[in-house]
Amino acid sequence: MPGPQLGPVAARPAGGRVAFWSWGTVRELRRVLADRLAPEFQAYKELHGTEMPDADAQQLGRSLLNDLVARWAQDYARAHQVSPTGEDEQSLVQAVFDAQFRLGRLQPYLDDPELENLMIHGCDEVWADYANAPRRRVEPVADSDAELVEFLQHLARRHGQGERSLSNANPLLALALDGGYRMQVMTQVTPRPYVTIRRQRVRDITLEDLVAKGTVSHALLAFLRAAMLAGKNIMITGTQGVGKTTMMLALAREIDPNERLGTFETESELYLHKIGHLQQVVPMEAREGNGERGPDGREIGQITIADLIPPALRMNLRRMIVGEVRSSEIVPMLQAMSGGEGGSLCTIHVRKPDAIFARIAQLCLEHGSAGMTQELAYLMAANALDLVVHIRMVDETAAGGGRHRFVQHVLEVTGAGERGGHPAYNRIFAPAAGEARAVPTGVLPSCLPELEAAGLDAAWLTAAAGAWPAPLATVRTVV
Template sequence: MSVEPMDRLLGALVDPKVARELKRQVAADLHEQLSAQDGVTAGAGVDAANQRQRGRALIEEAVARWSDAHAGAHGLAPTREQDRALAEVVFDLLFRAGRLQPYLDDPEIENILINGCDDVWISKANQPLCQVPPVADSDAELIELLQDLARRHGGGERSLSTSSPMLALRLEGGMRLQAMTGVTPRPYVAIRRHRVANATLGDLVALGTVDSTMAAFLAAAIRARKNVMITGTQGVGKTSLLRAMAGEIPPDERVGTLESEFELWLHTLGHLRQVVPMEAREGNGERVDGRAAGELSIGELIPAALRMTLSRIIVGEVRSSEVVPMLRVMTNGEGGSMCTLHARTPHMVVDRIAELCLEYGAQMTDLLAYRLTANALDFIVHVTMIDETGIGGKRHRFVSHVLEVTGLGEQGRPALNTVFGPRKGGVDGQGRQIWSEPRGVPQTPPACLDDLRRAGFDAGLLRNPYGTWSAPLSLRVSGVQPGGMGGAA
């Protein structure tokens, strides 16, 4: 039987209507107090920690008044535990994420999916989705909560309303939120956590994402200043791998990161001494020449980034026409830049890049997109997930392919060399069953092997056909026949 977090148990002691009313009272008192101090704008010149400290004191006073009033009206005073629980819930409503907060605080939760206030689902590592209690009493209250979160984000341009029906932001603790309203029948929210927030390549070896052979290869590729694109579907661990590979960049290099919402946080992790973090800016809802006023896209940030004397540029996720300036940076720069891209299979990546390039403008063609790709990229690293939680198994996330881009090939498309890829099972020359391996294992040495050797890579590691995986991936469903070495757990 699972044990509920204490905060959630205490939350069950609280009447949500009472908590909301106290939150409004404290918010008004805090606004009045800060306005009296600052004269013009409430909170100007008062940092967030100071505001929270003042808010905490006002909450304690408000709860004490409510407790006295409740005792007078009902002849029974609330317990100290109930008062403490009420104060915590009011604090969460005022300064954090309200009734969502216990789920944000649970490190095991990977996804929170909200389809209206009373249809809420969570998923934990290696567990299927499960439904949980409502996070608000009405959709209007849920929207109010989201608007509060947007206000606290620090970017005044981020909001949720009929004129701005979509909201994207990063929450405290590293979770990413995407919300929609107005264009959907109810407010819909998806919140995702990067569970591996500060992992190195060595940590990913321990987690089974890569083996030590591939970790050494990827580290050498970064040191050799190869341009890398990490691909895969949503939630497979692209950002975690990108962050781990960035840990191989020499600490004194000056690096720029460009993201729609900060997720990499290379400027806070401490390994790199000079990071210029840039975050795209949403518009304010007013349309000027077909776009929101004040909007700044990643593609528009790239030219300014190039004037910041950066040795490498890292784009957290390429989603649209910014792929063209990104590829040009990779082509014209010193090398060593990285980005991520959504793609279902590694062999779809080239066409996916071409699709995004065509959004750049009428002057772009498939052939030009292919040429840009061939000239810019050195490696495509594809991350795969096999999810067997529905049949009692686990979620397995791992690098399945490392493809080298070796210039233009047939029909003007980029030529790809499979350096690491899955290996099918079978029978060896002595009649022994060979396991089937979906994870990336050495296939063909890269054309740039000498560059990697100069960066410290041991080419002998590529001679082992199964890399340094110690055993087959433990799958409940595999391609190996009964009696083989791979297969069911």
């Protein structure tokens, strides 16, 4: 049987040498492979009543692919009087396999353990952030913008949970990718396809690990551990990429393995149900609509985090963990925190810790009911939250330094403010002269008896320099 007809062979832009195959070869072989897989998948579904498991699909795909590439190599040898090497064939197999089952030309970048962010401004303008290194431009990820969009549509169709699409009706796409990546795509509302891929570098991390990384001190570890054991509701704040999700994962490691909890995310990123520490996790992910709107103005099929919270309260959950608060989930989340047993977690984007209550009020007014007021929003926040943990990142890579991520403030919410003002709070940890990271302020939390009952030694709250082993080593003075 003759192999598939392919485009012209060109230099492969990887590996630093001329190869026998081009990315056009990969595209054509992937289409052939997909056509041959389709009836196999359909037959499996008709026989078993379910989709073929990923591991089985990949094993079948690789078997078919080995045969396809072997036939391609034979055809190439006959046409050009030179045979591709075994290395050429295997590199082609892997490239097509990545295109069908993984992330195609993105995969080599995402396999790099030092990658933090990948930013794509059209097919040929790609920028990468690596750990403790300046941002740099890297090789293209497609031969044209149309090819890039086609591949992104392929990823959307392949997404396992929920309905995801990239089309004229839905020019925005958000996906959680294997390996702890979160992808955001914009098309049509931008001059070219724009893609940002952010990496959650670790999934299973502890507070001790954060001490080793310089994110928290021993005093903060003792305080946060006691707060989790005491069932305090904690909001983690900071700007994008500072490590809010990493902090949430570390705090979740302090939860008793037998406690029942639910996770609420727009795109799955926490994976607490897969890490193995917690035995009873109900993972919930929002679902996009199909682009059409019903009589109520909402997209048909859409399920938001706000929609998930009320029914989740009937699932006997002790704690709720909301991956990111950014819209209509703010009101039901605060209500659930107020009436729950405590110990829930959430993250929210805010630049300064003192602005957190204004941010909460803003979201409540934008997404709450017609009767929502700023005063009511403040009251809800005061009743729901116990602690605010603010994280900061200082990026000195452009000056030859590194990226420093650390807890900068810890606020204890103590109740409603005066005359409808923002909630009252104590600043338990904050920066000090000569130290940009959080150190004890000397103010003892009003919940100290509960924290001591949970194992906190109050001496940590008066520890010299906050028990940091040494001042933060930076290239420049941090203000």
